Amino acid sequence: MCGFDKRLKENVEYLDELKDLAEKEGVSDKIKFITSCSTDERNVLLSECLCVLYTPENEHFGIVPLEAMAAYKPVIACNSGGPVESIKNGVTGFLCDPTPQEFSSAMANLIDDPQRAEEMGREARRHVVESFSTKTFGKRLNSYLVDIHRGKED
Structure with missing residues (x-):
């Protein structure tokens, strides 16, 4: 949930893959990708x-x-x-x-x-x-x- 590191190429590539898949499957409007969050969030x-x-x-x-x-x-x-x-x-x-x-x-x-x-x-x-x-x-x-x-x- 909160382990995304934008400095790691594989993290960025995987997030892009997931976003592309969500778009392809027609569910991107139902998904919110959260790459980092505070304890309160x-x-x-x-x-x-x-x-x-x-x-x-x-x-x-x-x-x-x-x-x-x-x-x-x-x-x-x-x-x-x-x-x-x-x-x-x-x-x-x-x-x-x-x-x-x-x-x-x-x-x-x-x-x-x-x-x-x-x-x-x-x-x-x-x-x-x-x-x-x-x-x-x-x-x-x-x-x-x-x-x-x-x-x-x-």
Whole structure:
């Protein structure tokens, strides 16, 4: 959503490809390409959407799915890389093969049942707080350090 770098030739070329595709498909009037946004703008966008699509394949852990889930939004992402660790398939979002058919099916699922999207959003928020908050990480780190210390004493 906010990772565009105009200094990178591949970023500029890819954006141009997407704009051309939107024009070719006749949907350019329905799409707004946002290449950079502030935290406030991101928060407004998250508050207004039904869900978040995260399309990178084999991406590193990634903060986008966590930000979306923290904002009570289910995430539709590729079934590879970081999202496999952060998204509970069918509970906090959907993990899909990287095909238009799978992504569109997951989107239709939420569009057809906005109540389910809302429930998944609540579960997503709960999951982020329980599994990825600073407090949770701190407790886990402390536990690991205590275990290491105990192991050295034995």
